[in-house]
Amino acid sequence: MNIAFFKKPIGKRLFILAVLGGILLALYFKLTNFNKDNRDLSVAILEDLGTLEIETIFHVLPALVFALPFLLFILNTGDFVYSEYETKGVIVLTRLQDKRIWYWRMMFNIFKLSFFYLAILFISFIFTGILLGYSVEFTYLKEVLFLYILSLLTWTAFSVLSNVVCFITRSGLGYVSVITIYFVSLFSSAFIYDVFPTGQKWIIWFPTSQQIISWHDFSLNLGESAFRLGSYTLEFSFVYLFVLNIIIGVWLYIVIHRYESYEEG
Amino acid sequence: MNKVFLDNVTKQIKNENVLTNVSIEFESGKIYGIFGRNGSGKTMLFRVICGLLKPTTGSVYYNNLRLHKDISFPPSVGVIIETPAFWNEFSGTENLRMLASIQKKASTKDIRDSLISVGLDPDDKRPVKKYSLGMRQRLAVAQGIMEKPDLIVFDEPTNALDEEAVELVRDILVREKERGAIVLIASHNKDDIRLLADVTYQMDSGKIKEAVLI
Numbered sequence: 001m002n003i004a005f006f007k008k009p010i011g012k013r014l015f016i017l018a019v020l021g022g023i024l025l026a027l028y029f030k031l032t033n034f035n036k037d038n039r040d041l042s043v044a045i046l047e048d049l050g051t052l053e054i055e056t057i058f059h060v061l062p063a064l065v066f067a068l069p070f071l072l073f074i075l076n077t078g079d080f081v082y083s084e085y086e087t088k089g090v091i092v093l094t095r096l097q098d099k100r101i102w103y104w105r106m107m108f109n110i111f112k113l114s115f116f117y118l119a120i121l122f123i124s125f126i127f128t129g130i131l132l133g134y135s136v137e138f139t140y141l142k143e144v145l146f147l148y149i150l151s152l153l154t155w156t157a158f159s160v161l162s163n164v165v166c167f168i169t170r171s172g173l174g175y176v177s178v179i180t181i182y183f184v185s186l187f188s189s190a191f192i193y194d195v196f197p198t199g200q201k202w203i204i205w206f207p208t209s210q211q212i213i214s215w216h217d218f219s220l221n222l223g224e225s226a227f228r229l230g231s232y233t234l235e236f237s238f239v240y241l242f243v244l245n246i247i248i249g250v251w252l253y254i255v256i257h258r259y260e261s262y263e264e265g
Numbered sequence: 266m267n268k269v270f271l272d273n274v275t276k277q278i279k280n281e282n283v284l285t286n287v288s289i290e291f292e293s294g295k296i297y298g299i300f301g302r303n304g305s306g307k308t309m310l311f312r313v314i315c316g317l318l319k320p321t322t323g324s325v326y327y328n329n330l331r332l333h334k335d336i337s338f339p340p341s342v343g344v345i346i347e348t349p350a351f352w353n354e355f356s357g358t359e360n361l362r363m364l365a366s367i368q369k370k371a372s373t374k375d376i377r378d379s380l381i382s383v384g385l386d387p388d389d390k391r392p393v394k395k396y397s398l399g400m401r402q403r404l405a406v407a408q409g410i411m412e413k414p415d416l417i418v419f420d421e422p423t424n425a426l427d428e429e430a431v432e433l434v435r436d437i438l439v440r441e442k443e444r445g446a447i448v449l450i451a452s453h454n455k456d457d458i459r460l461l462a463d464v465t466y467q468m469d470s471g472k473i474k475e476a477v478l479i
């Protein structure tokens with residue numbers, strides 16, 4: 001099957017959003033960290049894209065800025081599979097003859113969109129950072145790669161979940177539930193931190209926590225906050241996200257397998 | 266000779282029968298016209314025949330193969346159910362090429378011929394998003410015939426078409442029938458049915474019966 005068959009204009013839109021997102025985030029963090037000159041770019045990436053001060057989550061704005069690239073991504077891909085099924089399913093599935101092939105293609109597409117969107121976001125951030133005067137030493141390249149993979153797995157899982165909800169509710173509004181889960185997860189972490197300090201170990205079980213590298217037991221001191229969960233390893237997050245992706249992926253498979261399109265346009 | 270056979274098919278959606286005990290047989294080399302008011306079950310019937318809906322009870326057979334048991338979809342089918350969405354950023358030819366790449370049954374010549382037969386220019390580079398509704402409908406017809414399918418299932422094929430295009434589509438359907446395809450059309454335009462159909466059925470509240478259009 002020709003790969004062009006699955007080319008999507010959505011890719012062009014995500015490319016532009018990723019470039020703009022990277023520029024905006026780099027500028028925002030330059031403004032909010034004006035006293036930190038000559039930062040190494042890898043540290044800047046880890047602090048700016050992988051750090052959220054848990055004390056500031058209830059101030060809302062830091063959480064919103066942190067979530068911005070994710071929100072742009074999910075608003076564009078959250079109904080991708082569902083809308084492909086509803087709009088082109090008739091002419092595509094009757095040719096493919098097998099929903100499984102279509103499912104795997106769609107999973108690959110979501111992963112691909114997530115992969116390139118994040119890559120472009122990081123690259124755009126790096127170029128803007130260079131223009132803003134950060135040093136290009138990349139001392140923590142491996143850690144940046146870990147952050148990239150954690151974000152990739154988290155966003156892919158959320159995007160697939162959003163599509164699952166779209167199929168179940170027969171609407172393109174799956175992203176509403178996913179964004180809700182994302183923020184409930186963030187704010188619950190902050191709530192536990194503030195109100196139930198003894199329950200902090202539960203924070204590692206929230207999906208959004210996985211991509212916040214500064215909360216992990218990590219060799220770098222990132223951000224201003226001292227908040228870090230002692231036993232929260234990167235390995236835990238990789239396994240957590242891997243399992244989460246499999247569960248949600250299987251769920252999407254079952255939902256698509258059972259789905260019948262009968263809405264009349 | 267190909268056959269499609271519906272054996273006592275009932276389909277329930279949200280506890281409501283959209284098809285009730287439909288038993289019908291379609292043979293190659295004939296055009297079957299189905300008419301009925303909106304909501305009578307024409308589109309649901311077509312979705313069931315194409316494998317897009319699974320009967321609640323009863324079965325659909327394509328020759329001796331049972332849908333949803335032996336096969337998931339009819340092995341050779343051209344479908345229009347409502348005006349399908351295309352890849353808007355690409356030209357009509359590119360859209361057909363992408364669809365044809367799935368089964369690799371249609372050659373470049375087949376794609377060009379099908380576009381010409383519906384009155385579209387295969388060298389037109391404009392993206393589909395710039396097409397009028399009528400041009401999209403022509404493209405839909407072209408995608409439905411380009412692979413020379415054994416079964417053609419067209420729901421309202423002349424929707425949004427001007428007189429000239431309606432004539433083209435009618436000619437195409439007759440040619441497809443003569444080629445040996447099973448042609449099923451549903452239309453609220455009784456002229457389409459009257460002029461084209463060898464056998465006519467009327468649908469009402471999910472039930473089907475043979476009817477004569479005067």
